[in-house]
Amino acid sequence: MSHQVDWAGWLQRWDDQQAGYLPDREDQFRSMLEIVERIAGVPQRFVDLACGPGSISARAAQRFPQAEIVGLDLDPLLLEIARQAVAGDRLRFAEANLRTAGWDAVLGDEQVDAVCSATALHWLDPADLDAVAQTLGRRIRPGGVFLNADTMRLGPDEVPRLDALAVALRDEIWAESHANGVEDWQAWWDAAAAEPAFAQLLTEREERFADRWKGRDITLTDTIQSFRKAGFTEVAVLGQVADKHLFAAIR
Template sequence: MGLSMATAARWVERWEGQQQRYAIDRQERFTVIADVVEHMTVGHSTPLVVDLGCGPGALAAELAHRLPAAEILAVDADPLLLELGRTHYGSTVRYVETVIGEPGWLKALALHRPLDAAVSTTALHYLCTKTLRRVYRQLAALLRPGGVLVNGDHLCQDAPTIAEIAGVVGRRRAERQHAFAHEDWDSWWSAAAADQELADLLTERRSRRLPSSEENDLTLSAHVALLHEAGFRHVGPVWQFGNSQVLVAVR
């Protein structure tokens, strides 16, 4: 039995609420990322953009809305989240199931030309440093000259005291926005497990070897260094609130 649009919409809405617990000003971060991609693809008739670790694909859908002529790929390893997005957002985005950084993941993208942009939000910190270094190099090779990587994530300052202060600022902001009133990660998945319409997708999900969270603890400057090492010419943050940042790297 296929997933109904109503069920997909309900679970995507709950997912977005849940994610607000973990990403300060999540929608503003999406808007900033879309601003960067739009600016960097001016004059390109059909930009090719990949969203890494997309979940159900809210960022990919926003990019499709902002750049209606673009080809948008939304990439994730979780078949349940991908199907929620595919059903809810429709054909404006091409969904790809693969594990970022593992052997063969680039082949799964079936790219037929260089990328104009690669984006990610609250996903790349799950990769260990060794894998992230490899992924940065791979993306640099895939992007056209002048192409851009835009990463919105938790990126701490190098000075521990400043990082601590930024963390406090972020938590205060989240409290003012009532972000912690949303359900958490475990609650979302527990509730999803009780929905019979998701049963087949949950079975499919259990059959996959989903990536383990190896989490790197790299600071902002460490990310900048890795990106320069990978071949990006210009690297720096363009937006920050607390330790939540949008980091831009231009090929």
């Protein structure tokens, strides 16, 4: 299949599409990797959690060429793009369902130095996030770090006017990006559906996500509380635009 598909092109198209939702995405990635190094040192084991087609993994492999990098995701199409488009001797991609106990078994027995994620964990509900935080609390070594750049509601029950304002500001950012011609999420997936080589992977994807249920949106308070309960010694937001946060937690 690999000779029929421009895998690198699909990864670039994904990055371009995602930049419509996070216009400062490249800056966020650079900041995340800089924070990893400043807090945990140059990592020996690095995890790209809910990695999609490997955007963070590719950048981590360039910055930390001696690190073992593992990208985890459940989406078969995005994982295949990652495997085909992101090269590295010390880099691998594996399936993991973050809603299933024991998903971290693919990491082996050793703890990791850093875990990063972006624009993905908002698909979880608060109970899922709680369980993921507990798992990361066991898998990240003391002094290691977790970073997540993603949507986290401010809390419609806690600060309703500020929450509504943050959502409105976020929607305006997205609308402006797409008005300027940036491809949106649905258009990317529609294009993928038109690629004959992806047919089997998309069928498998539909089966895997057929029963995906999501409760209420994760709030910033949910995230802070989950990682505190999981034993992280420091948790804080290091950057925010509307309801997009760069969240950091030191183990």
